[in-house]
Amino acid sequence: MDLSNSSPVITDPVAINQPLLGSLPSNLMQYSVMPGGYPVPGMNVSVNRLKIGEAIVSGLLDAMKSSSPRRRLNVAFGQGNSPDEDPAYSAWMAKCPSALASFKKIVANAQGKKIAVFLDYDGTLSPIVDDPDKAVMSPVMRAAVRNVAKYFPTAIVSGRSRNKVFEFVKLKELYYAGSHGMDIMASSANYEHNAEKCKQANLFQPAREFLPMIDEVTKSLLQAVSGVDGATVENNKFCVSVHYRNVAEKVLEVRPVIDWDKGKAVEFLLQLLGLNDSENVIPIYIGDDRTDEDAFKVLRQTNCGYGILVSQVPKETQAFYSLRDPSEVMEFLNFLVRWKKHSM
Ligand SMILES: O=P(O)(O)OC[C@H]1O[C@H](O[C@H]2O[C@H](CO)[C@@H](O)[C@H](O)[C@H]2O)[C@H](O)[C@@H](O)[C@@H]1O
Numbered sequence: 001m002d003l004s005n006s007s008p009v010i011t012d013p014v015a016i017n018q019p020l021l022g023s024l025p026s027n028l029m030q031y032s033v034m035p036g037g038y039p040v041p042g043m044n045v046s047v048n049r050l051k052i053g054e055a056i057v058s059g060l061l062d063a064m065k066s067s068s069p070r071r072r073l074n075v076a077f078g079q080g081n082s083p084d085e086d087p088a089y090s091a092w093m094a095k096c097p098s099a100l101a102s103f104k105k106i107v108a109n110a111q112g113k114k115i116a117v118f119l120d121y122d123g124t125l126s127p128i129v130d131d132p133d134k135a136v137m138s139p140v141m142r143a144a145v146r147n148v149a150k151y152f153p154t155a156i157v158s159g160r161s162r163n164k165v166f167e168f169v170k171l172k173e174l175y176y177a178g179s180h181g182m183d184i185m186a187s188s189a190n191y192e193h194n195a196e197k198c199k200q201a202n203l204f205q206p207a208r209e210f211l212p213m214i215d216e217v218t219k220s221l222l223q224a225v226s227g228v229d230g231a232t233v234e235n236n237k238f239c240v241s242v243h244y245r246n247v248a249e250k251v252l253e254v255r256p257v258i259d260w261d262k263g264k265a266v267e268f269l270l271q272l273l274g275l276n277d278s279e280n281v282i283p284i285y286i287g288d289d290r291t292d293e294d295a296f297k298v299l300r301q302t303n304c305g306y307g308i309l310v311s312q313v314p315k316e317t318q319a320f321y322s323l324r325d326p327s328e329v330m331e332f333l334n335f336l337v338r339w340k341k342h343s344m
Contacts, residue, residue, distance in 0.1 A: 083312055083313075083324070088314050089313070089314055091314070092314030092315075093322065096309060096317060096319060096320070096321060096322045097321055097322065098321065098322060098323065098324075098328075099306075099308045099321035099322065099323050099328075099332050100323065100328060100331060100332055100335070102321055103332070103335050103339075106284075106306060106321070107336075107339050107343075109282065110282045111343075112280075113280050113281060113282050114152075114275060114280060114281045114282070115152045115281075115282045115283075115284060115336070115340075116152060116153045116154075116155075116269075116270065116273065116275050116281060116282070116283045116284070116305075117148055117149075117152045117153070117154040117155070117283075117284050117286075117333075117336070118154075118155050118156075118157050118266055118269070118283060118284065118285040118286070118287075118295065119145065119154065119155070119156050119157070119285075119286050119287075119329075120156075120157055120158060120262075120285075120286065120287030120288060120289070120292050120310075121135075121137075121156055121158040121159075121160060121165050121168065121169070122135055122158070122159070122160070122288075122289075123287075123288035123289060123310060123326070124286055124287055124288050124310050124326060124329055125137050125141055125145065125156075125169070125326060125329065126138075126141070126168065126326060127325065127326050130245055130246055132232070132234055132241070132243055135168065136168060137168050137169060140330065141326065141329075141330050142169070142170065142171065144330045144333040144334055144337075145169065145171060145174070145333065146171055146173070147333070147334070147337045148333045148336060148337055149171065149173045149174055150173075150337075151336075151337060151340040151341075152336070152340070153175070153273050153275065154173075154174050154175070155174060155175035155176065155177060155266075155269050156169055156174055156175070156176050156177065157177040157180075157181055157262050157265055157266065157285075157287070157292075157295065158176075158177070158178055158180075159179070159180050159236060159239065159241070159253065159289075159291055160178055160179075160236055161178045161179060161183070161235070161236045161237035161238075162176050162177070162178025162179065162183045162184075162185055162237065163178070163237075164178070164236070165178055175269055175272075175273075177262070177265040177269065178236070178237060178238075179207070179236050179237050179238035179239050179255070180238075180239060180255065180261060180262055180265070180291050181260060181261060181262045181263075181264060181265025181266075181268075182205065182206055182207045182237075182238040182239070182255075182256075182258075182260055182265075183203075183204075183205050183237055183238055184203070184204040184205075184265060184268060184269065184272075185202065185203055185204075186202050186272060204268065205238070206258060206260045207238045207255075207256045207258050207260065210238060210256040210258075211237075211238070213256075214235070214237070214238060214239065214240060214254075214255075214256070215235070217240055217254050218233060218235045218240050221233045221240060221242055221254070225242060228244070228247060229246075229247065230244065230245075230246030230247040231243065231244050231246070231247050232246075238255065238256065239253055239254060239255030239256075240253065240254045240255070241253050242254075261291065261294035261295075262287070262291050262292060262294045262295040263294035263295045263296075263297055263298035264294070264298075265295075266283065266285060266295045266298055266299075267298060270283060278302055278303070278304040281304070281305070282304070282305045282306070283299060283304060283305035283306075284305055284306050284308065284336075285299060285305070285306070285307050285308065286308045286310060286323065286329055286332070287307075287308075287309070287310065288309065288310035288311060292307075292309070292319075293317065293318055293319075295307060296309070296317060296318035296319040296320075297318040299318075299320075300318045300320070306319075306320045306321055307319035307320055307321075308320070308321045308322065308323055308332070309321070309322045309323075310322070310323050310324070310325060310326070310328075310329060311324070312324050312325065
């Protein structure tokens with residue numbers, strides 16, 4: 001893989017149409033300093049603690065406030081209005097209909113084909129909460145995912161580190177792609193399905209050379225936010241999240257720019273599982289944030305399967321369908337299992 005033009009970027013996985021990145025100091029978008037940093041081959045990058053610190057403290061908080069999901073929710077619906085009463089939401093739903101209401105149509109297209117299920121974690125399988133360490137999955141959701149995995153190859157594709165998302169999900173029978181797909185592990189249970197291929201690609205880490213740099217960035221960010229009340233830093237192995245939900249309700253992410261994202265991870269997993277026959281396979285990807293759009297885009301562009309966006313607000317999306325929240329995601333997963341049982 002050619003990493004010669006790689007650099008870390010800051011991404012905001014929550015805000016889809018917000019000007020957060022545009023308003024960031026450019027040195028945060030692609031900071032480029034070598035002294036004291038790690039000379040990672042092919043990378044024009046190391047860490048300037050001072051610049052990161054300055055930028056976070058001076059530039060980001062305003063941008064974060066303006067792109068706050070809570071603020072957008074209020075703007076979108078007006079205080080006190082439910083999505084159902086909002087004409088903008090109804091108009092959006094016409095373009096991105098409920099996957100529950102469209103369930104019959106979805107499964108009619110899947111008749112005689114194999115379904116593969118891809119699930120984002122935060123905001124999809126667990127509700128968004130203030131403390132990222134407390135974003136646990138409910139036992140009923142776990143049961144729903146376990147059942148789905150009995151009938152369909154199922155993968156979790158998360159921005160979290162692979163280990164952390166596994167600690168939350170705790171299901172060995174799934175495939176896990178952590179760090180936005182930059183850390184893919186085929187489960188031992190799934191070895192039986194495709195033994196040779198899984199052994200070859202048991203662990204796939206396309207951004208491995210960035211590890212020392214990400215650790216260095218984590219240290220710098222920890223230092224930079226140490227004076228910001230409520231801000232925390234989460235090392236997700238191949239990317240780092242700066243949480244400012246408790247400062248201004250958002251998360252900011254630093255990760256390597258390599259030609260790899262959740263969309264590529266889905267393609268990789270489909271190939272790994274021998275499910276890349278688009279004529280006969282229907283991948284279903286459910287996710288709630290901007291990083292999931294890469295996966296929705298792949299499904300749309302290859303005209304294969306369905307992206308389902310979890311959102312209570314109208315958003316520009318490449319997904320075909322929508323679900324409002326994790327409880328609707330669970331309902332959808334239960335529908336899939338019921339349908340499969342009856343069609344066997
Ligand atoms: O790809 P995902 O599985 O959706 O992970 C994306 C980020 O999710 C987590 O942050 C988000 O959820 C937290 C818990 O509900 C919430 O406190 C935070 O404000 C959200 O942004 C995770 O902590 C991040 O590291 C992931 O990048």
